[in-house]
Amino acid sequence: MTSISVRIDDSLLDDLENVERKYHIDRSEAIRRLLNKSMREWKIENALEDIKSHKKSVGKIAKECNLDKWEILTLLKEKNIDWNEYTKEDLEKDLSELK
Numbered sequence: 001m002t003s004i005s006v007r008i009d010d011s012l013l014d015d016l017e018n019v020e021r022k023y024h025i026d027r028s029e030a031i032r033r034l035l036n037k038s039m040r041e042w043k044i045e046n047a048l049e050d051i052k053s054h055k056k057s058v059g060k061i062a063k064e065c066n067l068d069k070w071e072i073l074t075l076l077k078e079k080n081i082d083w084n085e086y087t088k089e090d091l092e093k094d095l096s097e098l099k
Helices: 010-023 027-052 058-065 069-078 088-098
Strands: none
Touching (some): 010 027, 027 069
């Protein structure tokens, strides 16, 4: 495991201390949990943009985000991301990844 150091504003430190108290965890664990959650959300947001711009298939994104295709499709619908240009090639690629 690698250690890093970071400077944060006092208000962010107060928020971090609230997380520590609420979950009865130390600062390192609180930061790891928050960073993991934030990185997961970031990956998903960027993945959805990749789908929207047809850079990657739904299947590939699902695998990268550790989600199933239905979860990705649900997120696309929830976020009103129009990806109607889903081509026959996209479908074939997604179906081949199921095998």
